[in-house]
Amino acid sequence: MEDIDQVEEYIKKLYSQQDKLLTYACKVRKKISPKDNTDEEAEFLAHICVALDQRFDGEPLTLEWMLDHYVAFELEQTIYPKFIVIWEKLSQRKCTYKNPFEYFSGLAYPIPHPTKRVYVSRVDSCHDKSYLIVDEGTNHDNYLSWHHFLVRNVWDHAVKNSVGYMKRPTLQFYRKRKFDFTYGDDGIYGDCRDPGHVLTYAKTLLTHGKADHVEWDLQAPLAWFRETRRLFNALQD
Numbered sequence: 001m002e003d004i005d006q007v008e009e010y011i012k013k014l015y016s017q018q019d020k021l022l023t024y025a026c027k028v029r030k031k032i033s034p035k036d037n038t039d040e041e042a043e044f045l046a047h048i049c050v051a052l053d054q055r056f057d058g059e060p061l062t063l064e065w066m067l068d069h070y071v072a073f074e075l076e077q078t079i080y081p082k083f084i085v086i087w088e089k090l091s092q093r094k095c096t097y098k099n100p101f102e103y104f105s106g107l108a109y110p111i112p113h114p115t116k117r118v119y120v121s122r123v124d125s126c127h128d129k130s131y132l133i134v135d136e137g138t139n140h141d142n143y144l145s146w147h148h149f150l151v152r153n154v155w156d157h158a159v160k161n162s163v164g165y166m167k168r169p170t171l172q173f174y175r176k177r178k179f180d181f182t183y184g185d186d187g188i189y190g191d192c193r194d195p196g197h198v199l200t201y202a203k204t205l206l207t208h209g210k211a212d213h214v215e216w217d218l219q220a221p222l223a224w225f226r227e228t229r230r231l232f233n234a235l236q237d
Contacts, residue, residue, distance in 0.1 A: 045066075048062075049062045049063040049066065063215070064213075064215040067211075067214050067215045067218060068210050068211045068212065068213065068214055068215070069208065069210055069211075071199070071201075071211040071214045071218075071221050071222075072201055072203075072208070072209040072210045072211045073208075073209075074225065075149065075199070075201055075209070075211070075221075075225075076203075076209055078225075079225050079228055079229075080149070082228055082229065082232040083117075083133065083135065083228065084117075085232060085235070086108070086119065086228070086231055086232055086235060087110060087117045087119055087135075089101075089235045090108060090109060090110040090119055090235075091110050095108070095109040095110060096109055097109055097120075101234075101235070103230070103231060103234035103235075104230075104234065105123055105124055105125075105227070105230050106121060106122050106123040106124050106227070106230075106231070107121070107122050108120065108121040108122070108231055111175075111179075113178075113179060115136075115137065116134055116135060116136050116137060116179055117133075117134075117135040117137070118132075118133065118134050118135070118179055119133050120132055120133070120154075120171065121133070121227065121228075121231055123227055128155055128156045128157070129153050129154060129155045129156070129168075129196075130153070130154050130171070131151060131152075131153065131154075131198065131224060131227070132151070132152045132153070132154045132171060132174060133150075133151050134149070134150045134151075134152075134179050134181070135149050136148040136149065136150070136181075146202065146203070146204055147201075147202070147203045147204075147209070148181070148190075148200075148201070148202055149199070149200075149201040149202075150181055150190070150199065150200050150201070151198040151199040151200075151221070151224050152169070152174070152194060152195075152196045152197060152198055153196035153197075153198060154169055154170055154171045154173070154174065154196060155168040155169070155170055155196070156170065157170065158170045158173060161187075165186060165187030165195070166186065166187055166188075166195050167195055168195065168196065169195055169196060181194070191212045191213075192212040192213040192214075192216060197217075197220070198220045198221055198224050199211060199212075199214070199220070199221040199224060200212040
């Protein structure tokens, strides 16, 4: 019981600190931008990142980790609620690979899974690849609750690298894995090292959610965000 009490007290203090940071950020936002000058806001944030990174001899760790949090917050607050609606509507329409939902910029269909929300979307301009979206939901592990959400590119035809690992995995490759992203001997790590990585999001009971090294390719998750908004809007018609 003593261990549980200590964990609960730690969680309360951590949440309290996170709430203070969010409150302070909102106050700063109001002070620096009464006229919504986006360039001034960006300059302000750049000054903060540069000042904080002096601790690391100028290495841009604050900027890199800020981008990880930025993408995670955007996912949590804007995109994930749309993802849920998309998955539900695709399922209700009984869409399949042979009978997908088609809209002006692509198509989409869900893939049945007993515990995970999975769907595939394909953009017309990407002729040989699609997005694979997997919501693993919340898994409970002792005191912690983990929530994993992953987006990967999959290709029509598999391509392997010089050591035999997948360089361009197909949808069938992940089907055989039952959409399990646990580390294996086939080059899958469940993080930004995966081939075709677009987004990996993780959240525990103790922390705010965080994306995995999006600074390696920031445009990948942002492009998927845009396409998700298009698909969501198309499903409302």
